[in-house]
Amino acid sequence: MIELKNVSKTFVSKKSTVTALDDVSIHVQKGEIYGVIGYSGAGKSTLIRCVNMLEKPSGGEIIVNGVTMTGLSSNKLREARQNIGMIFQGFNLLKTATVYDNIAIPLKLTGIPKAEIDERVNKYLAVVGLEAKADSYPSQLSGGQKQRVAIARALSHEPDVLLSDEATSALDPETTESILSLLLKINKEFGITILLITHEMHVVQKICDRVAVMENGKVIEEGKVIDIFSQAKTDTTKKFINSLFPEDIPSEVINSLKEQGPIIRLSFVGQSTGKPALAEVSKKFNVYTNILSGNIVQLKNEPYGRMVIHLEGANEETEAAVRYLEEVGVQVERVNL
Template sequence: MIELKNIEKNFVSNKKVVTAVRDVNLTVPAGEIHGVIGYSGAGKSTLIRCVNLLEQPSKGQVLIDGKDLTKLSASGLRKVRSKVGMIFQHFNLLKTVTVYENIAIPLKLAGVPKKELDARVQKYLQIVGLEDRATNYPAQLSGGQKQRVAIARALSLEPTILLSDEATSALDPETTDSILDLLLKINRELGITILLITHEMNVIQKICDHVYVMENGSVVEQGSTIELFTNPQHATTRKFLNTISQRQLSDSLIDSLHVTGDVTRLTFIGASTGQPALAEISKRFAVTPNILAANIIELKNGIVGNITVHLEGDNAAREQALQYLEQSGIQVEQLGGLVYA
């Protein structure tokens, strides 16, 4: 388990103290995948580097399985770090040696016997799907294959925790999906706890159990992934969600729709996404639903659907229809007179 308590990290720049991370508390239970999302400069890279003390926190505690890394001796810290793997955006492979050697080098440094070393390299090459690339050099690989080598290298010391520092941000969407599928496989089959940072909401969407939203060095919102996707509270969270779902309609689209009056956002969770809810209220009540935007998002642990709708009808009929929707397990949010957030 990873636990950060009141973490603060300060840097000195031009004789001024700059706080990159302030009072962050974070807990990742064993076996889960948690994500930290934020825009550039939010402090997320500094935060994840505090987890294995690549950055020494200015204040606070870093606990791995109950041990406070900030109080360990150098040898004690090395022992804990051997159980914390890390992958990076730019792979950090040695260009002059083969894929096999890139994975084997940390094992050699750790004193792993030759026979066991070979078995581990072959094992993790197979896990990442590159068993036929052992003798290739990094220049002969695609970006996705290079990242798979980096993942195999991180796994070779058989860590219980894997840290991911923007590991997919240099990859195209299709390759990103394949790497995320691999991380899910690693988590599921090897039981490795994963903490990742990203600025891509689709990464959070696909593999995370829990998410932390950072801004200006602080965590401004956190919760289970499904909670944040269905009921975001902070403006930054809503901005991120708008990158994958049309929660906000443009002014030009609003003008082209010629809609007047209140607009409602309906959020469907899990089984409710399969309900013909709008068809039902049009039959039961004197309302006509006018769909302005809609989408369905598949999360790791559930499905969320959003429909932005204008109900045409008198006030009493609209109120009855909305009450029926709420009773059916659908979240109803009145957006007002075409005011979107």
């Protein structure tokens, strides 16, 4: 549905040359929610703006729904963009226009008949739950309501692809949850492919099927969300994941325990999160388990849990306990906190 092939983007000024994208290749499949995460300056905003050619790549190829965007004339590009909706962090609403007109005006500019415009505006205001706000102005809306209007505006063009540029980063946690639920609903009910960029791992955790991690203009890791959580390879990816699993264990505690047995990090994926593995360890082996930290989060399709524990006991017993945990599907990593 969306394919970037060896895309690069360089910004040149009198004083410097900045490479925002460096040979980036990703493939977003039809109907999925694909996230791109990275810290500030990673290149993710440039990437998403290149998809609909708001930024023209310096090299490479961009294909959206079978159309090679990088080879289009200005007229053809305007036509192709009608199939790509976009929502922004700053909402981009007309302050002097009502909610209805913020959605209707872009439709008028594309030549859609008035009766159809009215039908679409009402339909997508209902989808985002703002039927009663049609005659309100942006100044009368909350941040979450403004973003819902922006989403309705993007949907009103009935695109196959929706781009989300940090759509929740300006919102409070409760409103963020509601917007993420709305994006999930849109993806499920309309089958719209969603490409989003974010610097919040919570967003990826809640709604994404796959994710790419960016750093210094490059994709450094990419895959299914559950695989990235359970098998992260790079330090940057691990930092993002660790933001959901704090391990601020006092050094005094670590020093007092490490001589009495190993400290290990356990990762529970899917059904293994519901198994009483630690209870079984204490029954089967002559060891004591001490939980130092832990949490379970719900990914889009399955739960993922992680905890750090200390196993106290003789070496042969703790090693046998570790082997047992691995045998029942728990991922085990020895850590030096």
